Amino acid sequence: MATVTFDNATRQYPGNPVPSVDKLNIEIADGEFLVLVGPSGCGKSTSLRMLAGLEEVNGGRILIGDRDVTNLSPKDRDVAMVFQNYALYPHMTVADNMGFALKIAGVDKAEIRKRVEEAAKILDLTPYLDRKPKALSGGQRQRVAMGRAIVRSPQVFLMDEPLSNLDAKLRVQTRTQIASLQRRLGVTTVYVTHDQVEAMTMGDRVAVLKDGILQQCDSPRRMYDHPANVFVAGFIGSPAMNLMSVPVTEGGVDLHGHTVPIAREDLSGVGKDVTLGVRPEDLELSSDQSGIPVTVDVVEELGADAYIYGSTEQKLLEATGENAGAVPFIARVDGRRPPEKGEKIYLKPKVGHVHVFNSESGLRVGD
Amino acid sequence: MTLEITTARPESALLDLPWSTPLEEWPESHLAALPRGISRHVVRFVKLGARVLAVKEIKDDIADREYAMLRNLRRLDVPSVEPFGVVHGRTTADGEPLDACLITRHLQFSLPYRALYSQNLRPDTAVRLMDALAVLLVRLHLEGFWWGDVSLSNTLFRRDAGAFAAYLVDAETGELHARLSDGQREHDLDIARVNIAGELMDLAAGGFLEEHADPFEVSASVIERYHTLWDALTGTERFELGDRWRVDERIRRLNELGFDVDELSMTTDIGGTEIVITPKVVDAGHHSRRLLRLTGLDVGENQARRLLNDLDAYTAATDRQGDDEEIVAHDWLAKVYEPVTRAVPRELTGRLEPAEIFHEVLEHRWYMSERAGHDTPIEDALRDYVTTVLPAKPEEKSVLGVDTEEMPVISRFD
Numbered sequence: 001m002a003t004v005t006f007d008n009a010t011r012q013y014p015g016n017p018v019p020s021v022d023k024l025n026i027e028i029a030d031g032e033f034l035v036l037v038g039p040s041g042c043g044k045s046t047s048l049r050m051l052a053g054l055e056e057v058n059g060g061r062i063l064i065g066d067r068d069v070t071n072l073s074p075k076d077r078d079v080a081m082v083f084q085n086y087a088l089y090p091h092m093t094v095a096d097n098m099g100f101a102l103k104i105a106g107v108d109k110a111e112i113r114k115r116v117e118e119a120a121k122i123l124d125l126t127p128y129l130d131r132k133p134k135a136l137s138g139g140q141r142q143r144v145a146m147g148r149a150i151v152r153s154p155q156v157f158l159m160d161e162p163l164s165n166l167d168a169k170l171r172v173q174t175r176t177q178i179a180s181l182q183r184r185l186g187v188t189t190v191y192v193t194h195d196q197v198e199a200m201t202m203g204d205r206v207a208v209l210k211d212g213i214l215q216q217c218d219s220p221r222r223m224y225d226h227p228a229n230v231f232v233a234g235f236i237g238s239p240a241m242n243l244m245s246v247p248v249t250e251g252g253v254d255l256h257g258h259t260v261p262i263a264r265e266d267l268s269g270v271g272k273d274v275t276l277g278v279r280p281e282d283l284e285l286s287s288d289q290s291g292i293p294v295t296v297d298v299v300e301e302l303g304a305d306a307y308i309y310g311s312t313e314q315k316l317l318e319a320t321g322e323n324a325g326a327v328p329f330i331a332r333v334d335g336r337r338p339p340e341k342g343e344k345i346y347l348k349p350k351v352g353h354v355h356v357f358n359s360e361s362g363l364r365v366g367d
Numbered sequence: 368m369t370l371e372i373t374t375a376r377p378e379s380a381l382l383d384l385p386w387s388t389p390l391e392e393w394p395e396s397h398l399a400a401l402p403r404g405i406s407r408h409v410v411r412f413v414k415l416g417a418r419v420l421a422v423k424e425i426k427d428d429i430a431d432r433e434y435a436m437l438r439n440l441r442r443l444d445v446p447s448v449e450p451f452g453v454v455h456g457r458t459t460a461d462g463e464p465l466d467a468c469l470i471t472r473h474l475q476f477s478l479p480y481r482a483l484y485s486q487n488l489r490p491d492t493a494v495r496l497m498d499a500l501a502v503l504l505v506r507l508h509l510e511g512f513w514w515g516d517v518s519l520s521n522t523l524f525r526r527d528a529g530a531f532a533a534y535l536v537d538a539e540t541g542e543l544h545a546r547l548s549d550g551q552r553e554h555d556l557d558i559a560r561v562n563i564a565g566e567l568m569d570l571a572a573g574g575f576l577e578e579h580a581d582p583f584e585v586s587a588s589v590i591e592r593y594h595t596l597w598d599a600l601t602g603t604e605r606f607e608l609g610d611r612w613r614v615d616e617r618i619r620r621l622n623e624l625g626f627d628v629d630e631l632s633m634t635t636d637i638g639g640t641e642i643v644i645t646p647k648v649v650d651a652g653h654h655s656r657r658l659l660r661l662t663g664l665d666v667g668e669n670q671a672r673r674l675l676n677d678l679d680a681y682t683a684a685t686d687r688q689g690d691d692e693e694i695v696a697h698d699w700l701a702k703v704y705e706p707v708t709r710a711v712p713r714e715l716t717g718r719l720e721p722a723e724i725f726h727e728v729l730e731h732r733w734y735m736s737e738r739a740g741h742d743t744p745i746e747d748a749l750r751d752y753v754t755t756v757l758p759a760k761p762e763e764k765s766v767l768g769v770d771t772e773e774m775p776v777i778s779r780f781d
């Protein structure tokens with residue numbers, strides 16, 4: 001068991017003008033499941049490889065427990081990179097499929113058998129240890145593949161997009177499996193994905209990276225409720241948060257005659273405009289003609305709720321990440337009485353459910 | 368949804384394939400029973416007119432990515448299977464969506480490693496395969512390609528004048544960068560070590576591996592060979608200013624290994640007494656390119672080396688060292704090479720590639736000469752080879768009947 005510390009860890013590839021991972025600082029607790037998430041090229045894999053000892057660290061340090069491993073070789077770090085494309089070998093028994101990598105590492109037979117049996121117990125595979133993988137169901141085969149990583153009993157598991165080649169339904173099932181398995185094993189895990197939904201459902205904490213720079217590292221709840229900047233606000237959540245540029249007025253910001261109150265001290269020095277963020281579920285229909293004017297383009301009915309996708313004369317900011325390019329205004333409304341297509345409606349944020357960002361720096365204003 | 372076929376070679380016969388059926392259930396009539404490596408996705412070989420295509424059922428975005436990656440690899444001229452197209456928008460008759468299909472051309476005369484082992488080849492086969500795989504990996508890394516899933520199953524082998532040449536078949540996990548870091552290369556080697564040991568242990572468990580071949584030693588040998596070759600190709604050398612012949616010597620050594628040096632950096636140290644050289648751009652295929660230029664024959668690197676040696680011998684024997692090289696090559700092609708490859712009876716042409724047959728005939732002549740104690744004319748060697756040796760060989764243009772299976776680890780739940 002171990003903690004993991006990235007201490008100003010920096011990696012710059014030869015020939016690249018800027019670092020791919022720039023002064024990364026994260027402290028991961030013992031047994032924690034930390035997810036690194038961000039758009040393609042943000043430095044997730046590089047960070048993981050630095051921890052694995054595969055990528056040279058050009059600045060800062062990496063610690064596992066109290067041990068500075070910055071300059072240790074991969075095999076001296078006691079971490080296991082869980083490989084995304086595990087193959088199962090048809091002529092080998094389930095036990096051998098799980099244990100063969102230990103043989104490569106020179107672990108003795110009795111010890112291998114012991115670890116394989118322990119892993120099989122955790123994975124409900126004990127009755128199948130002497131069978132061939134062909135005789136197993138798909139789900140069991142997948143557990144055998146996981147067993148290959150577990151038997152190594154490392155201090156830290158590293159996983160890079162292990163679910164990327166599954167279809168949506170399997171992905172959901174498998175991520176639940178991995179998360180619950182990790183909790184039972186209690187092994188510190190660093191997990192890389194580009195999928196924010198995956199990150200939010202799996203992680204104890206989520207670290208969002210962009211251009212090699214850590215944007216925020218928090219619990220999913222905190223990340224969702226208190227995004228530290230506009231990037232995180234737009235990246236996390238599906239459908240995405242509505243982000244718009246609004247004028248600052250006396251005591252708050254103005255939405256077409258409706259004032260959203262914001263503490264005076266928070267607005268000091270932010271300039272004439274701020275970026276206001278409201279999640280689709282934090283909007284209410286306005287009873288008068290103030291608030292955000294929206295012309296309804298599409299109504300998506302989902303039983304109790306309905307989502308409306310509309311256009312607005314409000315100045316919208318383009319969301320980021322997987323939501324990039326999608327800039328309709330989105331609101332969740334009562335599914336029993338949704339507005340109609342083509343209708344013009346006015347929406348107000350629920351009290352206390354707005355996010356304000358400095359329009360220059362993009363940083364969160366207030367709490 | 369409508370069926371959407373992306374291909375560089377639009378061919379209407381593609382539309383006749385049963386795209387609305389899961390690949391696993393395609394009727395035999397469309398399929399060619401060729402061996403495959405272990406895979407998680409369903410892969411089938413499909414007959415389309417005169418050619419055979421490999422079809423892989425895979426998630427839509429991964430299909431596109433792999434197709435684009437294979438096209439990039441072809442452009443970079445690294446040995447890999449040739450992408451043919453991607454099929455999107457498949458649905459069953461009931462309107463259930465099906466995964467996309469990635470189509471590649473079946474690589475003729477290619478041998479999956481499982482087929483090679485079940486043929487009971489010479490004991491050093493494992494080592495030769497590792498050599499070939501190490502060369503492939505070095506070539507990929509020189510181009511900045513991180514494979515991410517190095518394995519015997521993801522490699523195809525072709526005979527190459529007694530040795531093997533390796534081709535990449537599965538680019539699903541690959542990434543292309545301007546150049547790779549040492550860490551990225553190590554990562555690939557680490558994956559190679561584990562996968563290859565696993566695959567060989569599997570062969571051993573199935574009784575297909577010769578007793579004395581140790582899976583760990585064999586898989587470790589890839590890494591060793593890789594490092595040796597990588598250092599030879601990219602290492603920096605320093606020597607005294609007076610030893611300038613060592614620049615030529617380095618280039619000659621790289622040529623020997625089958626690489627051309629396209630760019631070499633040469634610097635002198637501050638005192639001006641030492642030269643430091645580092646090859647910057649090396650290009651595989653030294654011999655095959657030269658043979659192609661001289662004769663138009665497009666063959667494997669070792670085959671080309673062999674053929675060029677024979678061409679040299681021909682030049683010397685006919686006393687034409689002073690003549691224009693291309694003219695002599697042309698004569699050699701017409702008088703030596705083509706008579707041999709043309710003499711192979713039609714029904715035996717699927718056994719081996721022409722260049723490989725030529726190589727084997729040369730070998731055969733050598734054995735016959737040794738036995739007889741004097742030179743055997745190539746015509747005699749050819750006649751003997753075609754009647755006694757070649758007919759006993761298995762058909763390799765498209766090898767049949769070896770155990771292969773997919774092992775869908777994560778592509779399905781029950």
Ligand SMILES: Nc1ncnc2c1ncn2[C@@H]1O[C@H](COP(=O)(O)OP(=O)(O)OP(=O)(O)O)[C@@H](O)[C@H]1O
Pocket residue numbers: 013014016020038039040041042043044045046047194544545546547548551
């Ligand atoms: N060998 C290399 N040389 C130069 N730059 C590199 C190299 N490898 C990666 N990079 C760059 O470093 C940055 C981070 O890459 P990395 O692979 O860590 O990103 P990622 O977040 O894992 O992306 P993805 O989700 O696409 O895998 C990218 O801009 C990438 O282009």
Ligand SMILES: Nc1ncnc2c1ncn2[C@@H]1O[C@H](COP(=O)(O)OP(=O)(O)OP(=O)(O)O)[C@@H](O)[C@H]1O
Pocket residue numbers: 085087402403404405406407408409410421423448449471472473474477479516520521522523536537538539
């Ligand atoms: N173009 C081709 N020519 C010859 N053989 C091929 C070709 N394409 C695929 N194969 C065979 O099919 C096998 C499986 O293909 P591939 O490795 O692409 O599948 P996969 O499911 O992606 O594998 P993995 O489990 O490694 O991800 C290969 O090992 C190879 O033997």
Ligand SMILES: [Mg+2]
Pocket residue numbers: 044045046
């Ligand atoms: Mg990555």
Ligand SMILES: [Mg+2]
Pocket residue numbers: 405406407520521537
């Ligand atoms: Mg494969």
